[in-house]
Structure formats: C-alpha cells, structure tokens
Amino acid sequence: xxxxxxxxxxxxxxxxxxxxxxxxxxxxxxxxxxxxxxxxxxxxxxxxxxxxxxxxxxxxxxxxxxxxxxxxxxxxxxxxxxxxxxxxxxxxxxxxxxxxxxxxxxxxxxxxxxxxxxxxxxxxxxxxxxxxxxxxxxxxxxxxxxxxxxxxxxxxxxxxxxxxxxxxxxxxxxxxxxxxxxxxxxxxxxxxxxxxxxxxxxxxxxxxxxxxxxxxxxxxxxxxxxxxxxxxxxxxxxxxxxxxxxxxxxxxxxxxxxxxxxxxxxxxxxxxxxxxxxxxxxxxxxxxxxxxxxxxxxxxxxxxxxxxxxxxxxxxxxxxxxxxxxxxxxxxxxxxxxxxxxxxxxxxxxxxxxxxxxxxxxxxxxxxxxxxxxxxxxxxxxxxxxxxxxxxxxxxxxxxxxxxxxxxxxxxxxxxxxxxxxxxxxxxxxxxxxxxxxxxxxxxxxxxxxxxxxxxxxxxxxxxxxxxxxxxxxxxxxxxxxxxxxxxxxxxxxxxxxxxxxxxxxxxxxxxxxxxxxxxxxxxxxxxxxxxxxxxxxxxxxxxxxxxxxxxxxxxxxxxx
Amino acid sequence: xxxxxxxxxxxxxxxxxxxxxxxxxxxxxxxxxxxxxxxxxxxxxxxxxxxxxxxxxxxxxxxxxxxxxxxxxxxxxxxxxxxxxxxxxxxxxxxxxxxxxxxxxxxxxxxxxxxxxxxxxxxxxxxxxxxxxxxxxxxxxxxxxxxxxxxxxxxxxxxxxxxxxxxxxxxxxxxxxxxxxxxxxxxxxxxxxxxxxxxxxxxxxxxxxxxxxxxxxxxxxxxxxxxxxxxxxxxxxxxxxxxxxxxxxxxxxxxxxxxxxxxxxxxxxxxxxxxxxxxxxxxxxxxxxxxxxxxxxxxxxxxxxxxxxxxxxxxxxxxxxxxxxxxxxxxxxxxxxxxxxxxxxxxxxxxxxxxxxxxxxxxxxxxxxxxxxxxxxx
Numbered sequence: 001x002x003x004x005x006x007x008x009x010x011x012x013x014x015x016x017x018x019x020x021x022x023x024x025x026x027x028x029x030x031x032x033x034x035x036x037x038x039x040x041x042x043x044x045x046x047x048x049x050x051x052x053x054x055x056x057x058x059x060x061x062x063x064x065x066x067x068x069x070x071x072x073x074x075x076x077x078x079x080x081x082x083x084x085x086x087x088x089x090x091x092x093x094x095x096x097x098x099x100x101x102x103x104x105x106x107x108x109x110x111x112x113x114x115x116x117x118x119x120x121x122x123x124x125x126x127x128x129x130x131x132x133x134x135x136x137x138x139x140x141x142x143x144x145x146x147x148x149x150x151x152x153x154x155x156x157x158x159x160x161x162x163x164x165x166x167x168x169x170x171x172x173x174x175x176x177x178x179x180x181x182x183x184x185x186x187x188x189x190x191x192x193x194x195x196x197x198x199x200x201x202x203x204x205x206x207x208x209x210x211x212x213x214x215x216x217x218x219x220x221x222x223x224x225x226x227x228x229x230x231x232x233x234x235x236x237x238x239x240x241x242x243x244x245x246x247x248x249x250x251x252x253x254x255x256x257x258x259x260x261x262x263x264x265x266x267x268x269x270x271x272x273x274x275x276x277x278x279x280x281x282x283x284x285x286x287x288x289x290x291x292x293x294x295x296x297x298x299x300x301x302x303x304x305x306x307x308x309x310x311x312x313x314x315x316x317x318x319x320x321x322x323x324x325x326x327x328x329x330x331x332x333x334x335x336x337x338x339x340x341x342x343x344x345x346x347x348x349x350x351x352x353x354x355x356x357x358x359x360x361x362x363x364x365x366x367x368x369x370x371x372x373x374x375x376x377x378x379x380x381x382x383x384x385x386x387x388x389x390x391x392x393x394x395x396x397x398x399x400x401x402x403x404x405x406x407x408x409x410x411x412x413x414x415x416x417x418x419x420x421x422x423x424x425x426x427x428x429x430x431x432x433x434x435x436x437x438x439x440x441x442x443x444x445x446x447x448x449x450x451x452x453x454x455x456x457x458x459x460x461x462x463x464x465x466x467x468x469x470x471x472x473x474x475x476x477x478x479x480x481x482x483x484x485x486x487x488x489x490x491x492x493x494x495x496x497x498x499x500x501x502x503x504x505x506x507x508x509x510x511x512x513x514x515x516x517x518x519x520x521x522x523x524x525x526x527x528x529x530x531x532x533x534x535x536x537x538x539x540x541x542x543x544x545x546x547x548x549x550x551x552x553x554x555x556x557x558x559x560x561x
Numbered sequence: 562x563x564x565x566x567x568x569x570x571x572x573x574x575x576x577x578x579x580x581x582x583x584x585x586x587x588x589x590x591x592x593x594x595x596x597x598x599x600x601x602x603x604x605x606x607x608x609x610x611x612x613x614x615x616x617x618x619x620x621x622x623x624x625x626x627x628x629x630x631x632x633x634x635x636x637x638x639x640x641x642x643x644x645x646x647x648x649x650x651x652x653x654x655x656x657x658x659x660x661x662x663x664x665x666x667x668x669x670x671x672x673x674x675x676x677x678x679x680x681x682x683x684x685x686x687x688x689x690x691x692x693x694x695x696x697x698x699x700x701x702x703x704x705x706x707x708x709x710x711x712x713x714x715x716x717x718x719x720x721x722x723x724x725x726x727x728x729x730x731x732x733x734x735x736x737x738x739x740x741x742x743x744x745x746x747x748x749x750x751x752x753x754x755x756x757x758x759x760x761x762x763x764x765x766x767x768x769x770x771x772x773x774x775x776x777x778x779x780x781x782x783x784x785x786x787x788x789x790x791x792x793x794x795x796x797x798x799x800x801x802x803x804x805x806x807x808x809x810x811x812x813x814x815x816x817x818x819x820x821x822x823x824x825x826x827x828x829x830x831x832x833x834x835x836x837x838x839x840x841x842x843x844x845x846x847x848x849x850x851x852x853x854x855x856x857x858x859x860x861x862x863x864x865x866x867x868x869x870x871x872x873x874x875x876x877x878x879x880x881x882x883x884x885x886x887x888x889x890x891x892x893x894x895x896x897x898x899x900x901x902x903x904x905x906x907x908x909x910x911x912x913x914x915x916x917x918x919x920x921x922x923x924x925x926x927x928x929x930x931x932x933x934x935x936x937x938x939x
Contacts, residue, residue, distance in 0.1 A: 339790070
C-alpha cells in the first residue's frame with residue numbers, strides 16, 4: 001500500500017514485500033503530470049466490486065473501510081461479467097452509491113488518524129488553500145487511482161477544487177478530501193480505460209499502449225490495480241516489448257497473488273453472483289442455515305485455488321480430485337468430522353466417495369437446484385454452458401411442468417422417472433437430451449448438496465452419458481468431463497474473454513489455439529493465464545476505436561470538472 | 562484392581578432397574594468403537610404430578626409479605642387505592658440492612674421455606690442406594706415407571722416454582738432458558754464414548770463427558786444438527802472421564818464427581834459466589850438410552866451445592882425479587898431443609914442436594930485432543 005512506503009522511502013529502504021504492498025511515492029515520475037497525450041481510447045471496462053475494493057486496499061491500506069452497495073454489472077447471456085463490464089454504464093442511483101463511498105473513503109484518508117501517512121507536505125496555513133502542497137498530495141494518489149499519470153489539466157482542476165473547498169470550509173484537509181472524493185467518482189477510476197497506439201508491426205492498426213497493458217495484466221492476474229513496479233515498467237515502455245512483457249507477466253503468475261486472479265476468474269466463469277440470490281425452502285431443507293449458505297462458494301474457490309494454484313495441478317483433475325476444504329458449518333452437510341474449531345481445514349474424501357471433484361461440492365449442487373428439490377436439468381445445463389461452453393436454449397413459455405414438480409409422487413418417486421414422463425413431449429425431450437444425462441449422475445445429492453441414498457424410498461439411478469460414453473455417478477461424470485476436449489477448450493476460451501473483455505469473431509479457432517498451448521503445458525492454469533496475458537491477439541484492437549479522447553477538465557473558474 | 566471392581570459392583574447395585582431399550586432396532590456401533598454426541602437438552606427433569614402442589618405454586622414475595630400482615634391490614638392493602646403503598650411495602654420486603662437483598666443474599670433473611678412437592682413420583686436416579694452415611698434423611702420418590710428409591714430432592718424443593726414446573730407437560734422457563742443457553746454456546750456439553758463394541762450390551766465403555774467452547778450448529782428451526790464437530794475444552798477440569806457400561810441398550814456410568822462449565826447469567830460481580838457458576842455434581846452418574854435414530858436420551862443425576870440450584874434467581878439479584886417476584890429466602894430455606902448430601906460433620910447440615918437433569922444428546926463428531934486422563938472413580 002502506498003502509505004507504508006512513505007516510511008520506507010523516508011528510511012531509504014526498498015519494499016521487500018513488494019507484491020502485497022507494492023506502491024511507492026517517489027519523486028519521479030509520479031509527481032510529473034502526463035506529458036504525452038492520452039492514447040486512443042478503445043474500451044472502457046467498469047471495475048467490479050472486488051476490483052474496486054482491492055484497489056482501495058492496495059492503494060490506501062486494508063483498514064480503509066469501503067461501505068456501500070455496488071450497482072451490479074449485467075452479465076451478457078452466455079458470457080462473462082468481464083465482457084459485460086466493457087459495456088456497463090452507471091445509473092444515477094449507482095453513481096450516488098459510488099459518491100457516498102468516495103466521500104467516506106476520502107474522509108478516512110484525511111482524518112486526524114490517517115492524514116500524516118498520505119501527506120508529503122504540510123500546508124503553509126492549515127486554514128488556507130495551498131496549491132503546491134495540494135498538488136504534492138493529489139498527484140501521486142491520482143496516478144494510482146487512474147493507473148496513469150494525471151494530465152496537467154486534471155492536476156489543475158483537482159488542485160483548484162481542493163483550493164475552493166479549503167476556502168469555503170477553512171480547512172485544508174477538507175479541501176483535499178473533496179478533491180479525492182471527486183477523483184474516486186471519476187470515470188478514469190471507476191472504469192479501466194483502455195487506450196491504444198499505432199501498431200508498428202501492423203501499420204494502420206492499433207494495439208493497447210503500455211499503461212493499458214499494465215492495467216490488463218494486473219486486473220487479469222491479480223484482480224487489482226497496477227502496482228508501482230508495473231506502472232514504472234509501463235512508463236518505461238517495457239510492456240510493448242514482447243520479451244519484457246513475458247518476463248513481467250511470468251513473474252506475476254508465479255506470485256501468490258495469482259490466487260486473487262484465479263478466484264475472480266472462476267467466480268465469473270461459474271456465475272458465483274448467483275450465490276447472493278440463492279434461497280432454499282427452510283421447511284424442506286432446515287439444515288440450510290446462513291452459515292452453510294455463506295460457506296458454499298468459499299469452499300469451491302478454495303478447492304479450485306488449491307488444485308490449480310497451490311498444487312499447480314492439471315485443470316482436468318479439478319473434476320476428479322478428492323481434495324477440498326471444510327469448516328464447521330459444512331461438517332453436518334458432508335457428515336464429516338472437522339478437526340478445527342475455527343476457519344477452514346483441508347479435507348480429503350475417501351477413495352470411491354462420489355463427492356470427488358468440483359461437481360460433487362455442495363456449492364455447485366445447491367446453486368444449480370431449485371429451492372425445494374434437486375434439478376438434473378439445471379445441473380446439466382450449468383455443466384453444458386459453464387464448463388463446456390455449449391449454450392442450451394431456454395424452454396418455451398408454454399411448457400407443462402406438472403410431472404417434474406410432483407416431487408412426492410409415489411408413482412414416480414425419482415427425478416429420473418418424472419423427467420421421463422415430462423420428456424414424453426418431444427419438444428421437451430430435444431433439450432433434455434442435452435442436459436439431463438449430465439445432471440442425473442448427480443441425483444444422489446439433494447437440493448442443498450447433501451448426500452441421499454434414496455428419493456421417496458426408491459433407489460436412485462445415477463447413470464449418465466456424455467460424448468457417447470456411459471458412466472455412473474459423479475465420479476463417472478467427473479472422469480468424462482476431464483477426458484473431454486470441450487472442457488479444456490472452454491476454459492481456454494473463457495480465459496481469453498476474461499482478459500480482453502470481448503468475444504472474438506474467430507472465437508473457436510482462437511480458443512483451439514490457446515487450448516493447444518494449454519495442453520502442451522499440462523493444463524496448468526498459470527500457463528493459461530500467462531498465455532492470454534502475453535499473446536499479441538489479446539492486445540490487438542479489432543473493434544473500431546471510440547471517439548477521440550477528451551478529458552472533461554478545465555481550470556476555468558466556475559466550471560466544474 | 563480390587564477397588565476398581567468393588568466400585569463397579571457397588572455402582573451396578575445403586576442404579577434403579579432400567580427399562581430395556583429397543584435393542585433390535587439399534588444401529589451397529591462404528592468400527593472404531595468411537596461415538597460422539599452433543600447435548601441438545603440439559604435441564605431439570607420435570608414431572609407434573611397431580612398431587613404435587615395441592616396449595617398451589619410457590620407463593621410470590623408479594624404474597625408472602627401479605628401473609629406477614631394482620632388480616633385486616635392485609636385486606637386494606639389489597640384495596641385498589643392502596644396499591645402503590647402495597648407495592649412499596651412488599652418490594653421493601655426484599656431488602657435487608659447494609660444493602661442486602663433477598664435474592665443476592667438469601668441466607669441473610671430468616672423466612673419460612675417455600676411450598677414443596679407433596680407428590681410421591683419424580684424422575685431421577687437412586688443416588689444413595691437407599692442410605693448414604695454422608696447424607697441426610699429424606700423420602701425417596703418413585704419414578705414415573707414405578708422404580709423406587711429415586712433421589713431428587715431438588716425437584717421436591719423446586720417443583721412447585723412456576724418457572725420450573727411449567728404447565729401441561731411442558732417444563733417452565735428454566736427448561737427453555739437452559740436449552741437456549743445450549744444453543745448459544747453458554748455451556749456446550751459433549752460426550753465421547755470409546756471402546757463401544759455393541760449398543761445393546763458392552764461391559765466396558767469409557768465415557769468422556771466434557772464441555773466444548775464450540776457454539777452449537779443448529780438448523781433453521783434451532784434444532785441441533787447431527788454430525789456437527791465439536792472440540793473438547795483444553796481445561797481438564799471440565800473433561801470428566803467416566804467408566805461406563807451398556808446393559809440392554811442403556812448406557813450407565815459409575816459414580817464420579819462431574820464438573821462442567823456454564824457461563825450463563827450475569828458477570829462475575831453479580832454472581833453470589835464471586836465467580837461464574839459451574840455444574841458441580843458429586844456421586845454423579847449418567848443413565849442414557851440409545852435411540853433408534855442414533856441419539857441418547859436419559860438422565861444425569863448427582864448431588865449439587867444448594868447454591869447452584871438457585872443460581873438463576875440469585876444472579877438476578879433484587880430484580881429477581883421485585884420484578885419476577887421470587888422469594889429467594891424461602892427458596893433457600895426449602896433447599897437447605899431438603900438437602901440430603903454432603904453432611905457437615907460439625908453442624909449436621911447437608912450442603913448438597915440430590916438432583917436429576919433430563920438430557921438428549923445427538924450424534925456429533927467430537928475432537929478430543931487431550932492426553933489420556935485417569936478414569937474418575939468414586
């Protein structure tokens with residue numbers, strides 16, 4: 001964080017824990033306004049809530065509270081939030097929330113307890129404007145918030161704003177507070193503004209410039225704002241040099257902070273925002289209490305990180321691994337002994353346990369089920385769409401669900417029997433053939449992901465079918481997914497989309513190419529992320545650029561920025 | 562060891578006859594012989610006999626104050642216009658000299674004992690085998706199933722208190738309160754059985770009866786979830802290691818001094834003994850029946866200090882007297898009169914009282930990380 005390094009800089013020390021607290025406020029170049037004009041803006045991607053929070057924590061410190069509601073970014077159908085962010089606006093109500101958060105953050109920074117850590121100078125008169133001191137405080141902060149040096153116009157405008165607020169309030173720190181709050185609601189903070197330059201390799205075309213590449217790398221790999229090292233590398237033009245880009249990206253994927261990037265990617269790919277709205281019928285599932293609900297997504301993310309980052313494992317093994325994590329809240333759901341009173345502990349399922357793999361986790365099973373019953377169709381559809389990237393059509397509006405909803409039927413005690421009856425309608429059967437053979441193998445797990453031997457007293461048939469291969473249960477399903485090229489092609493394509501925020505026109509071919517490299521590296525997630533972080537196609541600008549940039553700033557008296 | 566065998570034989574003789582469990586429907590014990598449980602219920606064993614309280618429930622402090630007045634004055638005070646005066650006078654009856662009040666310092670007030678249970682039936686265990694050289698005379702109860710020799714003087718003293726007795730088969734507030742404290746983790750209790758070869762008959766089972774710092778894992782209806790995990794407290798004082806056996810699907814333990822933490826109630830400064838209370842039961846034993854659903858139901862019996870029985874009222878201090886209406890001095894007097902254990906050789910006064918707690922324990926995973934501790938023996 002920035003403030004810790006004030007002291008390090010004062011002591012003449014270097015930041016030895018540079019990854020977690022990478023920012024520093026050196027005299028050069030952070031005090032220098034941007035001399036070169038801004039590049040051609042080619043995309044604007046809104047920060048996600050996690051990215052906003054991580055940015056504030058990294059720049060100002062984890063004790064600065066961020067309290068407020070974040071207007072959600074709409075996910076395009078069958079795409080990622082990362083792609084939705086590229087076309088996301090902010091409503092007036094959403095901006096009010098950002099404004100309230102910004103004011104609260106700024107007030108904390110310049111309160112009596114914190115201000116000394118963020119101020120490189122003392123005002124000549126604490127009750128009067130001091131443009132020089134204001135600039136010395138705001139310019140380095142602005143560089144971190146905007147992920148580039150501020151322009152001279154921006155510096156002048158924010159200093160003017162601080163001065164006017166100081167004059168009216170009689171408090172220099174209140175002036176800084178208002179200026180910082182304004183910076184925090186600037187589009188240049190709330191959006192990752194991607195700018196481009198002429199591509200010397202391909203005359204007439206554009207490529208992302210250095211500063212845009214710094215943001216790309218940082219948000220892709222660490223899900224946070226670029227640190228000092230990265231900004232400096234960008235300012236020195238290293239990120240458009242393929243070999244230096246590869247070296248820097250290589251260091252980043254070897255960092256423990258890759259965990260944050262991997263978490264964010266899979267939370268996006270697996271639609272984790274649905275956990276926020278998941279509800280279960282308390283009459284049917286009294287064991288589904290708030291502690292269980294809040295633990296489900298975290299368990300899945302810990303399993304994913306452990307397999308892909310900590311163990312540096314094969315992505316395909318994510319569907320068969322017996323390793324996971326568990327806490328006291330989840331113990332009864334898994335009927336498992338939890339050896340620690342607090343927090344999470346590693347847990348390994350016994351050989352042959354049908355829980356193995358990502359799909360055996362209660363989070364997946366509960367998320368893709370109805371509030372009062374399991375759903376082979378929802379689970380099968382989720383597998384198709386999220387893990388295989390194979391969109392499934394929505395059902396028509398006039399479907400008769402009577403048979404599948406009769407969950408206490410003695411004539412059709414199991415979901416498979418009820419679906420068979422439902423599928424006597426060929427219109428229904430067409431889609432259920434796609435989904436149900438992937439969902440029925442999970443039927444020994446109920447609507448909250450708890451194991452069950454029977455349904456309504458009847459044995460459960462967990463036979464499944466995928467790509468012509470028959471299997472039994474979740475273990476068989478996991479092996480089938482692990483063996484499928486579609487599984488690895490899907491995650492490879494998603495990674496590219498996640499990095500760039502766009503679905504390329506030649507998506508299939510591109511994903512195939514990425515997948516081949518992914519395969520060569522043993523399907524390691526670090527290799528996949530490194531690939532999409534360094535491949536020239538990810539920085540090539542295919543879409544027509546936006547209008548020429550205009551910074552809506554002025555130093556004219558009475559005109560608000 | 563001879564003493565070990567004698568203790569076991571004596572213990573077997575002390576227990577009242579048991580009703581065999583439905584052993585045919587019991588599940589098989591786990592292969593490692595280890596079974597864990599968490600207590601989902603631990604409260605005074607309630608039995609609402611028709612003849613228990615012929616004169617009505619225990620009188621309130623207001624009622625008892627009125628009884629001290631001449632009939633004419635009593636009638637005058639009960640007139641509506643004199644309500645304020647009556648309230649002032651009966652609440653004043655809760656206080657003594659030097660800042661004492663009737664619930665914080667019940668032993669400083671000389672009041673007649675409260676009404677006690679007159680019935681002959683109560684739940685409980687035979688704690689003294691019919692006679693205890695260290696105890697005081699008392700009439701044992703007969704159990705609801707007809708077994709004689711039940712020692713539960715606590716119920717005799719407290720069974721007419723409204724907040725204990727309850728109505729229509731449901732225990733009073735103390736039952737609900739103690740259950741709520743279990744849920745909130747104020748006195749989480751666990752059992753860990755080891756060496757279990759059969760749930761029907763096993764002559765040698767080790768029972769660890771302990772506290773856990775872990776809060777209960779409950780479902781949306783506030784019921785204890787089975788198969789949750791709990792860790793035994795590090796404090797060996799509240800980790801009781803008992804010798805037990807299973808006969809006819811009933812787990813029984815040898816008499817032992819059982820101590821368990823409980824931290825419900827107020828802070829230490831309001832506790833009448835200057836520290837937080839604990840369950841402290843001498844010559845205590847468990848009699849728990851295995852249920853087909855895997856749970857255990859039954860009783861924990863033992864001799865408790867009489868102060869502990871009225872801890873709830875005493876901790877409440879003057880509020881317990883003037884708001885809840887407890888006449889704690891009358892309560893103390895009844896407990897002192899009926900105490901039947903731990904006789905003081907110098908005064909002849911018994912300092913403990915036989916008691917029975919009704920319990921339900923549901924299956925749980927219990928982590929017991931302490932090194933082996935000696936089995937407690939009488």
